[in-house]
C-alpha cells in the first residue's frame with residue numbers, strides 16, 4: 001500500500017464494539033484526535049451480546065448519556081435464577097447492590113453503539129469510519145505506526161497514528177499481525193445462534209430452557225426470540241447431518257409453549273455457529289499498539305460479563321493514557337500500566353468461567369450429568385445463597401465485576417437531553 005497516502009491521527013482505534021466506541025468517545029473528550037474504524041456498514045449485526053451491567057450504566061450516567069440510554073427499548077434483569085428439576089434457585093439478587101443501577105439492562109447492542117456514535121459526532125476530535133476494515137499494521141522498525149485498511153467498496157488506504165488500539169474482538173487481526181500469541185483455555189461448547197418467532201402468549205424477557213444435553217438461552221426481541229443453544233464443542237458438523245427440525249423439537253421438550261413452531265427453521269443456513277473461545281494475551285502491547293477487550297482476552301458467553309469487562313478496559317486505558325497522549329509521548333511503560341491495572345479482574349472473571357466450564361457445562365454437554373434430573377442445587381451454591389454474609393457475593397461478581405474503573409474527569413458531562 002502507498003505509504004505516502006496515509007491520513008494522520010493521534011489514536012486509531014480498530015473495532016467499533018463496546019471497548020472501541022467507549023474508548024474513542026472518552027479520548028475525544030480529552031481533546032485527543034481519535035479515528036475509530038469499524039468493518040461493518042452499521043451496528044445492526046445480529047450477534048452482539050445485549051447485556052449492559054451496572055458499572056456500564058454508571059459510566060453512561062457520568063458521560064451525561066444516562067437519559068438517552070434509559071430512553072432505549074430495554075428490559076431489566078434483577079435476579080439470576082438457576083433452574084433445577086425441583087424448581088429454581090435464586091443465585092444472585094442484584095437489587096442488593098448499592099445505587100440506582102442495580103440491575104442488568106438488556107438492550108440491543110446496536111442501539112447502545114448508535115448512541116455512542118451520536119455522542120461521538122458531537123466531539124470535534126472524534127471520527128468514525130464505518131465499512132472500513134483494518135487489514136494489517138504499519139511499522140517503523142519495531143514500532144507500530146498505523147494501520148492499512150480496505151473499504152467495503154474495494155478501496156484501500158492507511159492511517160498513521162501515535163497509538164493504535166486493537167479493539168477488534170476475539171478474532172483480532174491486529175494482535176496476530178503484532179505476533180502477540182494468546183494463551184488459550186479449553187472451552188466445552190460452541191453456540192448455535194438463530195431466531196424463532198415469538199407469540200404474545202410466550203414468556204417474556206430472558207428465558208433459559210434446559211433439555212437433557214443442551215441448554216438454550218432465549219432473548220426476547222419482541223416479535224422473535226433470539227436463541228443461543230449451547231452445543232458440545234466440535235459437535236456441529238455431525239449435528240448438521242440431521243434434519244434441522246430436530247433442533248426446535250428438542251427445545252420444545254423443555255419449553256412446551258414452542259411446540260406449535262417446531263417447523264420454524266427451514267434450513268441449517270438459518271443457524272449460525274459461533275466458535276466460543278477463552279484466551280488471554282500474556283502481554284497486551286508492543287511499541288505503538290495496545291490490545292483491549294476480547295482482542296486482549298477473549299471471553300466465553302458464560303455469565304454474560306465480557307462486554308462489561310471490555311468497557312472497563314476502555315475506561316482504564318482512557319484514564320491512564322490521555323495524559324501521555326496529550327503530551328505526545330506514550331511509552332511502552334504507559335501501555336504496560338493498562339494491562340497491570342486490568343490483569344486481576346480479567347484473571348478472576350476468566351477463572352470463574354473456566355470453573356463453570358469444567359464443573360458445570362462440560363459434564364452436562366457430554367451427557368454425563370442430566371441437567372434436568374438434579375433435584376437439589378450443588379452444595380457450594382446452597383451455602384452461598386443461604387449464608388447471609390456470602391449472599392451478596394454472586395450479585396457483586398455478576399453485577400459489578402471485580403474492579404470498577406473511575407470515570408476520568410475529562411470525559412464527564414452533565415446529563416444531556418434526549419435527542
Ligand SMILES: Cc1cc2nc3c(=O)[nH]c(=O)nc-3n(C[C@H](O)[C@H](O)[C@H](O)COP(=O)(O)OP(=O)(O)OC[C@H]3O[C@@H](n4cnc5c(N)ncnc54)[C@H](O)[C@@H]3O)c2cc1C
Pocket residue numbers: 014015016017018019020037038039040048049050051132133134135167168169170172173191228274275276277292293294295298299300301303304305306307308310
Ligand atoms: C456466543 C457468545 C455470546 C456472548 N454473549 C455475551 C453477553 O450476552 N454478554 C456479554 O457481556 N458478553 C457476551 N459475550 C462476550 C462478548 O461478546 C465479548 O466479551 C465482548 O463483545 C467484547 O467486546 P469488544 O468490544 O472487545 O469486542 P467485540 O464486541 O467483538 O467488537 C469488536 C468490533 O470490531 C469490529 N472488527 C473486527 N475486526 C475488525 C477489523 N479488522 N477492522 C475493523 N473493525 C473490526 C467488529 O465488527 C466489532 O464491531 C458473548 C460471547 C460469545 C462468543
